[in-house]
Amino acid sequence: MPLALGPPGAPAAPPWANQSWELEFVLLGFAHVPALRPLLAALFLAAFLLTLLGNALIALLTALDPALRAPMYFFLRQLALVEICFSLDIVPRLLVTLMWPGRGVSPAGCALQLLLVLSCVTSECFLLTAMAWDRYVAICWPLHYGAIVSPRLCHVLAATCWLAGVPVSLVFTIWLFRFPFCGPRGIRHFFCDIAPLLSLVCADTRVFEVSVLVATVLVIMVPFCLIAMSYIGVLVTVLRMPSATGRHKALSTCASHLMVVVLFYGTTGVIHLRPKASYSPESKQVVSLSYTLVTPVLNPLIYSLRSKEVKAALARVFLQRRGTHSPWLTFP
Numbered sequence: 001m002p003l004a005l006g007p008p009g010a011p012a013a014p015p016w017a018n019q020s021w022e023l024e025f026v027l028l029g030f031a032h033v034p035a036l037r038p039l040l041a042a043l044f045l046a047a048f049l050l051t052l053l054g055n056a057l058i059a060l061l062t063a064l065d066p067a068l069r070a071p072m073y074f075f076l077r078q079l080a081l082v083e084i085c086f087s088l089d090i091v092p093r094l095l096v097t098l099m100w101p102g103r104g105v106s107p108a109g110c111a112l113q114l115l116l117v118l119s120c121v122t123s124e125c126f127l128l129t130a131m132a133w134d135r136y137v138a139i140c141w142p143l144h145y146g147a148i149v150s151p152r153l154c155h156v157l158a159a160t161c162w163l164a165g166v167p168v169s170l171v172f173t174i175w176l177f178r179f180p181f182c183g184p185r186g187i188r189h190f191f192c193d194i195a196p197l198l199s200l201v202c203a204d205t206r207v208f209e210v211s212v213l214v215a216t217v218l219v220i221m222v223p224f225c226l227i228a229m230s231y232i233g234v235l236v237t238v239l240r241m242p243s244a245t246g247r248h249k250a251l252s253t254c255a256s257h258l259m260v261v262v263l264f265y266g267t268t269g270v271i272h273l274r275p276k277a278s279y280s281p282e283s284k285q286v287v288s289l290s291y292t293l294v295t296p297v298l299n300p301l302i303y304s305l306r307s308k309e310v311k312a313a314l315a316r317v318f319l320q321r322r323g324t325h326s327p328w329l330t331f332p
Helices: 034-064 071-099 107-140 142-148 151-176 194-198 206-239 244-273 281-306 308-324
Strands: 025-027
Touching (some): 034 071, 034 308, 071 107, 071 281, 107 142, 107 151, 107 244, 151 194, 151 206, 194 206, 244 281
């Protein structure tokens, strides 16, 4: 292969310089169970449609129903939108991988998917932290809640959560794809992630790996510690309440969020904070399904089933549609 030409006197580019962006990657998701691929595709498609329907319904209800204008539901709407973006980034490519094994994905497409995955995971970590802080202020400082959690502050926090992951994602995506990829281009995963891509790199990546670990700890563990501190404060305040009814009401407003936090952080922590040698690519795929597919489809179910306000809004929608035959998004 001829070397790339450069300015006079400049060193010649290595043979893999152009090759890294010319050859396609191949996602090998669930290649170890080829007989189950049609069944998995059907299950994942059903989960994908439920995710889009459930989260879109939550987003529309919290945006249009006047009874769901509290900051808690504003942050819930942002979480639902993040889950929609996350699912749209992951599942269509997963379905293509299952139905048409061996179909390639361009380096640019793989880089874009990695960029969006990192951005969505970071945004979700920060949004869950903002939701925990909102519950902390509501329960521990109820008389000052309206003054502290203002609409302006909610919009600033939401914008920060959405944008915070973009610089980190850009840095690590560009950095990773500047490495040379040599040999087979099979990615032993169902989406482009950092760890399986690193296994294809033929260069020294120690500095990159340390930087990724530091960023992962900051993005996952720091928000998790802030969430834990918020709920410790909530628990201390709840235990001081004289009324059992008040304690039950206060805890019930946090239960849904706690369930989502456990689901999300329990699986992302296992994947991103364990040493790479401690799990196989096949086991990582199974665990990754928890936060890429299972959590997004469960979030709207958890919040709608445990929130009286959301259930009441859903009841108003269906009763109005059935009784008046007016457009179902028209609220009184």
